[in-house]
Amino acid sequence: MSPLPPTADHAWLPPDPGHDLGSRAVAIDATGPLGETVRAELVALTARHGGSVSSPEGATVVLMTADRAADAGIDLEALEEVGDIPDDGFALVRAAGNVAVVGGSDRGLLYGFHHVRRAGLDLDAPDGVEVDAPAHPIRMLDHWDNVAVHPVMGRVERGYSGGSLFYDDGRLRPDLTRVGHYARLLASVGINRVALNNVNVHAAEARLLTDRLHDVVRLAEVFRPQGITVYLSVSFSSPMTLGGLPTADPLEESVQSWWRAAVDRVYDAIPDFGGFVVKADSEGQPGPFGYGRTHGDGANMLGRALAPHGGEVFWRAFVYNHQQDWRDRSTDRARAAYDHFAPLDGTFDDNVILQVKHGPMDFQVREPVSPVIGAVPRTRLALELQVTQEYTGQQRHACYLAPMWSQVLGFPFGDDAAPSVSQLVAGAAGAAADASAEAHSGGVVAVSNVGADEHWTGHPFAQANLYALGRLAWDPDLSPEGILDEWLGATFDDDAVRDAARSIMTGSWQTYESYTAPLGVGWMVRPGHHYGPDVDGYEYTPWGTYHFADRDGIGVDRSVATGTGYAGLYPEPWASRYERPETTPDELLLFFHHVPYTHRLHSGKTVIQHIYDSHFEGVERVEEMVAAWEAVADRAPSAVAQRVGERLAEQLRSAVEWRDQINTYFLRKSGIPDEQGRTIY
Amino acid sequence: MSPLPPTADHAWLPPDPGHDLGSRAVAIDATGPLGETVRAELVALTARHGGSVSSPEGATVVLMTADRAADAGIDLEALEEVGDIPDDGFALVRAAGNVAVVGGSDRGLLYGFHHVRRAGLDLDAPDGVEVDAPAHPIRMLDHWDNVAVHPVMGRVERGYSGGSLFYDDGRLRPDLTRVGHYARLLASVGINRVALNNVNVHAAEARLLTDRLHDVVRLAEVFRPQGITVYLSVSFSSPMTLGGLPTADPLEESVQSWWRAAVDRVYDAIPDFGGFVVKADSEGQPGPFGYGRTHGDGANMLGRALAPHGGEVFWRAFVYNHQQDWRDRSTDRARAAYDHFAPLDGTFDDNVILQVKHGPMDFQVREPVSPVIGAVPRTRLALELQVTQEYTGQQRHACYLAPMWSQVLGFPFGDDAAPSVSQLVAGAAGAAADASAEAHSGGVVAVSNVGADEHWTGHPFAQANLYALGRLAWDPDLSPEGILDEWLGATFDDDAVRDAARSIMTGSWQTYESYTAPLGVGWMVRPGHHYGPDVDGYEYTPWGTYHFADRDGIGVDRSVATGTGYAGLYPEPWASRYERPETTPDELLLFFHHVPYTHRLHSGKTVIQHIYDSHFEGVERVEEMVAAWEAVADRAPSAVAQRVGERLAEQLRSAVEWRDQINTYFLRKSGIPDEQGRTIY
Incomplete structure (x- = not known):
């Protein structure tokens, strides 16, 4: 057993800040676990800063969910002008020097709390209503944590922050206190989903779905009070390896019913379980190709097992031939996800989300945006980013990645009026296609960089990447510089330290x-x-x-004229720009030519x-x-x-x-x- | 537990051949474990081929040790003409159609038996005495076997034949039957020493010296009847890791006495224990440099603990900086062993043998001969060869290495009249220096290629390398082609198979x-x-x-004029030949220029x-x-x-x-x- 360090730093949630809120009379009108979480936050904050948690009548600040706003005497007219507050969003209603923080849901309330804790109350602002809501309904972290130590990949695949926060020595850690702290850090920046195990599902991890389910139950209990839903990475061949069936063919009724039964057991134990993450037919993991089936067949089979419970499948598009002949210049790995998945657009069920890496290769320090993102308007999408710095210095190098992510999220898929990557993954393309935005909403998934390390992320500055991921998933229009300033302000007390850290981090991706x-x-x-x-x-x-x-x-050479044709997978003007060296941006020149x-x-x-x-x-x-x-x-x-x-x-x-x-x-x-x-x- | 295969092939000792000896009346006059071994061989052989083990009077063939020759009525005059039969050698005394096989020792008798079993009796040869004795007193195999599975190197470091024949799953195999078969194979080609564990001594292996000594006892019992002495690789820091001392400084009395006590315990349990193999200050292994001591200090300290019991230290010369800066062209790893050890010549005790890889680097497919071999005339030497095909195809490629070893052994260290590598390691230089050949005798050590595989060596043809190693260690003047024919004849029945195998193996090193x-x-x-x-x-x-x-x-560029000066470490004419591209042999051109x-x-x-x-x-x-x-x-x-x-x-x-x-x-x-x-x- 490698114990967690006795103390870990507070990251961007040290106890001292929050004076603006904590020094006043605040009230909360909410129930349920998230209401309790906010109440406990308020109690701690007011105790530290001299305020109090009072009844609504005497309070300067009131926090509640929208469904209770009427009872609480909030100016409903003003609120109604803004229309419904999105579920994960919140409204700040200002009237006569008082502020109501109105969550569109329990989760919106929690995010509203963290907003005012972080940004302050701004009591001098004019009366009115201000709504803040996330751009992406899905804001998720994938953990590539192994339950049992993998002989090559260790405790966390591509983990650079010590061991797993969840598992140690082949089992769940008995003390999950730090997981609770971690969940709070994530909630404070709006993360609402976490996958609990490596997408490469080895033997011990596979059993989280079955006889190790009690471990998932315990982790769900820790994430639940922070509004975070838990997911499992599952192996497509589970019906064989865990169920003893002779096949994992998604069209076999015995396979389908095995999955249904497995899912039913999970929801019996965890009614708010999120669903599955699947790496199939990828780098040696099993998948539907083994049975002559499509990835639509595979994903929908799992989706249908999960649908009755409201669960989702995150199906990774990271499918390529990893046994290519280097002599063969006609095969281009960059094309693979497009070639596999663009033809499947429209075949995925509504609770299947196609999880697409931001570039066509694999998290290199510089790649073009994946053409898959613009090619599947009838498919729910999650943009996969990598907070863990696999190819960007492994948290031994300072490398602030928000500028990269910001560029990717803002990349216009077409001319300047075309939707950005952020808008596409949020569901814009689908909404445009058939006016049913709901069924098309997606978002951002990122591989976590957190481990058992006392600074959470190995390099203390790598905390900024986790922070920025959450903030950009909430609002892709935030400037990376502004996010960095937020993080510096929340993390360090000393101005000179902040300035030095800012100078180190600014431009560090390009460095x-x-x-x-x-x-x-x-x-x-x-x-x-x-x-x-x-x-x-x-x-x-x-x-x-x-x-x-x-x-x-x-x-x-990935041009259409003389190369692999990859450049032609983009809409104009990108296809033409990438086609010739003269019009390709310098930073991508050797990718295309x-x-x-x-x-x-x-x-x-x-x-x-x-x-x-x-x-x-x-x-x-x-x-x-x-x-x-x-x-x-x-x-x-x-x-x-x-x-x-x-x-x-x-x-x-x-x-x-x-x-x-x-x-x-x-x-x-x-x-x-x-x-x-x-x-x- | 990975069980040994139920059957393994007979390699070059199938039961059928040996008719020439087995069909006659043979007698044996010998006692002790080796005498029993020969007697059992004769009983089995005569039972199979219709002969008998009889009294000397009625026998066509008599086997005995030299000290019993007089009692057995052997023609002593003829025998005395040849002088003493060397310990590991034997004489064939022919008289009137009968043959006496007279071993210089029990071991010589065993080797004499294997000689006549293999070569036949040649009863038509004229009367007289023929003596055969090994060129090298030391004929040893090093096993790089790990007791516990190493996370990177597995069960046998650089092993390509399945797991270890000795250990499995962290412990000695309960059934050592196959180790006995292995020992017999080795004895049949004259191997007389075996080191039982990896020179990189990890935690479990270190304890073979102390609380796992009972494992060594059992292995010694299996090797003893085949005339093979067992050795252990030991860690130089054992006094700290096993003994709890604060230092392993070889000049500290506490360290010396720890080793003395450890050695005494080993000899209490195994009176004929051979000694130690040591990889010190090499690729991260601890050594005397850590205490500012020389390798003479380190080796002699161990030698003095072993000397009272007649034990030996094999001290590896494989010492170089494995953390070199690639930018630094003045440092030349090829020089390292020479630079470290040539100055120490004459400082090693008589029971210390310097074990030198045949080339200056590390078992590449082509290297010049190590200049160390000609640079330490007052030091006992063992030439280290590698039967396991680390850099020569890992027993997935057919690569018959005897031609390489033959070249190395025959390389003249100077002009044509100079002693060869074989003569130098056998002790010629020392004998020339001070006329005390005994104290200077050395030989050949090789890394074994055998494992738990049913064909012993992964690739069945790799058995030929093990066979050839033994034969060349016995007689370096044997031709590789002749050895191959011996092996083919002993291993395969079918002429066409032999021809095909011969055509595959011949030239396969160069291929x-x-x-x-x-x-x-x-x-x-x-x-x-x-x-x-x-x-x-x-x-x-x-x-x-x-x-x-x-x-x-x-x-x-390893020339003296413009390079690292390595070429100048050789005696003439080699220094001059290697100095210029025009006179360097093609096959070594890029090594030197x-x-x-x-x-x-x-x-x-x-x-x-x-x-x-x-x-x-x-x-x-x-x-x-x-x-x-x-x-x-x-x-x-x-x-x-x-x-x-x-x-x-x-x-x-x-x-x-x-x-x-x-x-x-x-x-x-x-x-x-x-x-x-x-x-x-």
Whole structure:
């Protein structure tokens, strides 16, 4: 057993802030577990700051759900002007110096509470009603946690924050106190769903569905008071491995009834259970292809077992041939999800959500937006992001990912008037298609970066990514800079520390990109663990991840005219823009085209000089990060100061390694010297 | 528990052959466990072939030890003419159609028996005395077996034959029957020492020295009747990890006395225990450097604990910096063993044997001979060979290694009159230095390739390597072709099968070399597991294993004039020959020199064309192997036919992969097309 650390830091919910709310007379009119949660928050807050939890009559601030607003004497006319408050949303009703926080549901109330705790009451604002509601109904975290330690992947697949918060040594942790704290952190930024186990479902994890169900019950109990519904990743072959059936064919009645019975048992134990996450026919996981069935057959079979209980299936679109022949240049992994799933649009049941990674490959530091997102208007969608920094420094490097996510969410799928990725996954395309928005709502799913580490996320600054994920899932129009300021303000007391952390985090995604893989080429990492450089590491493998660098040039030709045709999977103007090197954005040039090292970018630099410059500059930027932190470290909490210092030292070491290996590789291959004559080995 | 297969093949000791001896009246005059072993062999042999074990008077063949020859009425004069029979040797005394097999010791008698069983009696030979004795007193196998399954390395480090023959699931196998069969196979080719556990000593294995000693007792009981002495690999930090001392400093009296006591306990339990094998200060294993002591201090400390009992220390010279900076071209791993150990010559106690890998790196398919072997005339030496095919196809590829070992053993360390590697490790240099040959005798140690597999060695043909290792350790002047014929004759009944196997095995080392790493460059393998190609896999790592390929050329400059100076570590004429590309043998060119791809070899080809040609030809050769086996497979035992067929199919798949990756890598890098226009990707 590896015990959890005795204390963990408070992340963005330290006890002190919240004075604006906690110093007043506040009232709450709500029942049920979430009402109790808010009440307890208010009691703690007012006790700390000198306020009180009083009756509505004497209160400055009243919190309630919309269905109780009439009883509470709220100005219903003003409220009705804004129409119904969405379930997960809330309204702030201001009248004569008082504020009512009206949740569209219990969950909306909880989010309203966290809003005023965080943003303050703004009592000087004019009377009126202000509604805040999430852009995406689905705001979910997937945990790639293993119950039993996996011989290769360990306790959390792609986990960089110690062990699992949930499981240890093959069983559920007896003490789930920290899971409760975690759930509160998630609720404070609006997360409403959590999947409890790795999408690669190994033997012990599979049994969470059956004889380990009591573990799920206990976790659901901990997440429930924070408005978070729990989900399980399940193996498509469960009817065979757990049920002893001879097949897992989704069209076999025995299989269907096995799943129905399994689902019924789950809902008997957990009436508000969320549903399943499924990685099928992907990287060796079983799926419907094994029975000659479509992914529609597979997903709908599970959906129909869950539907009577209101459950959902998150069906991952991450399906590709991971046993490709590297000699075969006609097969393009980037096309795979599109080719598999675009033809299935319209065949999925209403409670099936297609979960699509934001890029066509796999969470590289730079990818174009997945064309699947614009290709399935009659399918519910979840955009899959990766908070855990698998390919972006593994929480040893500071890498603030909100700017990447913000770009993805805002990407217009067509001309400027076209819906953005955020709007598409929220359901805009479906709503436009048949005016039934409800059935088409989706959202954002992200792989969590949290573990048993005392700072939750290994690198304390990686907390900002988790925070930002929640905030962008709520409102994709928030600026990454603004979110960072919110997080800094909530996390650190000292202005100098905030300034240093801000300077380290701002631009850190581009910095990571600059010293690792250039111009969208990706995959220059060590195979397997994915940390550190190995330019040819994936070049001759079956993974479909190639750069084709030779002595003359580099990049993958994905044009329609001469390449794999991938560029043509986008709507205009993107298809035309991506088709030619001249109109492709520099940062994606090598993703779409094979060009000579002497090709001149829009920046004016040649490709080879860009490689050299960006790698030298990336390291310089990390040196600045190190210096910025050293200047303020003694003003930060000592555990944070030490951890951040260690991680920055490793980031610098690693960045130097990236710089030298990448530059050396390309100097040896191209023979073109650095214009500035810097040291390359 | 993974059970041993119910049956294993007989390898080169099937029950049927031996008719020449088994059909006669034979007598044996010997006592002790080895005498009993020979007696049991004779009883079984005569029972099968119609002969009898009789009294010496009526016998055609008599077997005895030299000290009993007078009593047995042997022609002592003839015997005395040849002088003393060496301990492990034997004499064949022929007189009037009868043969006496006279062992120099019990062990010599056992080897004499196996000789006549294998070679026949040759009763028509003229009267006289013929003595056969091993060239090397030390003929040892090291097992890299783990007691407990290692999370990365598994049950046998670099083992390709199933699990360990000794251990399973963290404990000694209850049934050691197959270990007994294994010991008999080893005795039949003259092996006299076995180390029982991995040189990387993990926690469970360390305890073989202390509270798991009973396991060693049981193994010793199984090896003893075959004349094989058992050894343990021990961890240098045992006094700390097992003894709870605060240090393992070899100059601390408490450490010395801990080792003395540990050794005393071992000899109480196993009076004929052999001693220790030690990997110290090597790839993360602890050693004397940690205490500022020399390897002389470390080895002698252990030697002095063992000396009172007649035990020996095998101290590995495999010491190098495995955390080297790849940017640093002045550090040369090939120099490391020489630089560490040549200065220590003369400082090791008489019961310390320096165990030196045959090449300066680590068992690559082609390396020069280690210069250490010629640099320590006052040190006992063991040449370390690797029967397990770590870098030579992992027993999935047919690769008959005897030609490599034969070259190494016969390599003259100086001009043509200089002693060979075999003579040096046997003790020639020491004997020349101070005329005390006894104290300088050494020999051959090899890493075993045997496991729990039903064919012993994964690939049935890999048995030939184990057989050849024993035969060459006995007599390095035997021809690899002759040894192969011996093995084929002993192993297969069918002439066509023998012919096919011979054609597959002959030249298979060069074939493996041809489709893998060209011209001595080495290390183009996947890091970690070392199977399959990855040209740059080790290029930017800390392992000291680089090829420095750029767009113009490839190879490591190890000359004195412009390189690392490694070439100068050899005596003349080798130092001068290796110093210049023009005089370096083609097969080692890239080991010693960095040359342009257009450099012309002695063969007349350019380096780049050699790369292409050898890789295409290597695959063609494997295709011929496949065809040769297919033609005879139905004449071989079905289990062997199937296994060999599977392995050859994998060898072909892998050879194609090597060919295409290596050729593609160098075409992309050099830009020079294949003269024959064959397909490169």
